[in-house]
Amino acid sequence: MMKICFITTVPITLKTFVLETAKYLHDNEDVDITFICDEDEDFAQSLPEYIHYIPIKMKRGVNASGILAILKMYLLFRKEKFDLVQYATPNASLYASISSILAHSPRRLYCQWGIRYVGMSGFSRGIFRLIEKIVCILSTDIRAVSKKNLEFALNEKLYIKEKVKVIGEGGTIGVDLSLYDLSKKEAYREEIRKQYKINDEFVFGFVGRLSRDKGANEILTAFKNIVNNSRAKLFIIGDMEIDKNVSLDLLTWAKKSENVIFTGRKSQKELVKFYAAFDCYVHPTYREGFGMVLQEAAAMECPIITTNIPGASEVMENGESCLLAEARDEKSLYKVMEQVMRDKYLCNQLGLNARKRTETYFDRPIMLDNQCKDYKLLMKK
Known part of the structure; x- marks a missing residue:
C-alpha cells in the first residue's frame, strides 16, 4: 500500500x-x-x-x-x-x-x-x-x-x-461537466435575468474578490466607459472584502450605479446559473495559477475575456475560445469588451469553442x- x-x-x-x-x-x-x-x-x-x-x-x-x-x-x-x-x-x-x-x-x-x-x-x-x-x-x-x-x-x-x-x-x-447541463442553460438564463429584472442588456460577469491583482480597477473603469454608450450590466459575485488598492471613486460609482449588480458570495450550484446568464465572463487578473473559474464559465458555453499572462492565457485559446486583454490596461480591456458586445457571431463561437475545449482537456x-x-x-x- x-x-x-x-x-x-x-x-x-x-x-x-x-x-x-x-x-x-x-x-x-x-x-x-x-x-x-x-x-x-x-x-x-x-x-x-x-x-x-x-x-x-x-x-x-x-x-x-x-x-x-x-x-x-x-x-x-x-x-x-x-x-x-x-x-x-x-x-x-x-x-x-x-x-x-x-x-x-x-x-x-x-x-x-x-x-x-x-x-x-x-x-x-x-x-x-x-x-x-x-x-x-x-x-x-x-x-x-x-x-x-x-x-x-x-x-x-x-x-x-x-x-x-x-x-x-x-x-x-x-470541472465536473455533469453540473453544467447545457439543456438547462436557457432556463437558468431566464431565471437569473428575471430575478434581477434584466431585459435585453448585454451582461458581463466577474467572480471573485474585488482586489487590485484580480483587475478590479480595470474592469470597473472599462465598464464605466461602456455604459456611457451602451446598454449593459455587470454582475460582481463574491465576498465584499474590498482591497484597499481598489479605487474608492470607482467603487463608489459602482455601488451607486444601477448597471452594476453586487450579489455577494454564491454557491457552486448557484454560480452555474449565473454563468448561463452572462453574455461574457471577464477575468482581468494580474496573476493566475491556471484559472478554475475560467473552466467553469467555459463549461456553460460562456464567452471569456481574460488577460495575456501565464496561466490565464493558457486555459483557452485566444481568438478561438477566448479573447485576451493586456493585464493592468483598462483601455485594452475596454477594447475587447466592446468587441465581444458588437460581434454576436464571435461571441457565440467563443462560447461554443470554450465548451468543446473544456470537454477535451478539462473534464x-x-x-x-x-x-x-x-x-x-x-x-x-
Whole structure:
C-alpha cells in the first residue's frame, strides 16, 4: 500500500483542489491517504472515513507559529514514513518541504499552483522569491500548473527542468461537466435575468474578490466607459472584502450605479446559473495559477475575456475560445469588451469553442486519470 500525505495551509484548498483526487486514488489504487491543514472541525466531519485528518495550526502570512508547525510535521513524517508528501500553497509548502526533507521522506512533491511573488515588487518580491526557491530546492518533484508558469519559473531559476512537468494541458482537477447541463442553460438564463429584472442588456460577469491583482480597477473603469454608450450590466459575485488598492471613486460609482449588480458570495450550484446568464465572463487578473473559474464559465458555453499572462492565457485559446486583454490596461480591456458586445457571431463561437475545449482537456475524469498515472510514475522512480 502506498502512503500519501496531502498538505495545504487552509481546508478550503484541500476541499477544492485535492479531495476529488484523493477519492479517485482510493477508488482506483491501493492508497492510504492523510490530509493536513489548519484546524477545521466541520471540514474534518465532512471527509470520508478512509481519509486520516491531522490538523496542524498554520496561519497565513509570516509568523512564529510556523516553527511549531514544522516540528509537528517532522515528528509525524518520521512516525508515519509516507511514501509521498505532497504540498501546495505558500506556508504549508515551506513548512512541509523543510519537515519532509529532515524526516528523509523519499518523494517530496510540490504542486506549484501559482507563484505568489509575481504581483509583488521591491523587498517583498525578493523575500517571497527566496521562499519559493527554497521550497523548490527541497522538493524532489514539482508539478507546474501550466506551461507558461513552468517557463517563467525556469527563467527565474527556481528549479531545474529535470524536476518539473505539467500534467496534461495544465490545471488541477478540472470541472465536473455533469453540473453544467447545457439543456438547462436557457432556463437558468431566464431565471437569473428575471430575478434581477434584466431585459435585453448585454451582461458581463466577474467572480471573485474585488482586489487590485484580480483587475478590479480595470474592469470597473472599462465598464464605466461602456455604459456611457451602451446598454449593459455587470454582475460582481463574491465576498465584499474590498482591497484597499481598489479605487474608492470607482467603487463608489459602482455601488451607486444601477448597471452594476453586487450579489455577494454564491454557491457552486448557484454560480452555474449565473454563468448561463452572462453574455461574457471577464477575468482581468494580474496573476493566475491556471484559472478554475475560467473552466467553469467555459463549461456553460460562456464567452471569456481574460488577460495575456501565464496561466490565464493558457486555459483557452485566444481568438478561438477566448479573447485576451493586456493585464493592468483598462483601455485594452475596454477594447475587447466592446468587441465581444458588437460581434454576436464571435461571441457565440467563443462560447461554443470554450465548451468543446473544456470537454477535451478539462473534464474531471480526464484530469483525475492523468494525475493517477503521474502518481504511479512518481512511485517507480
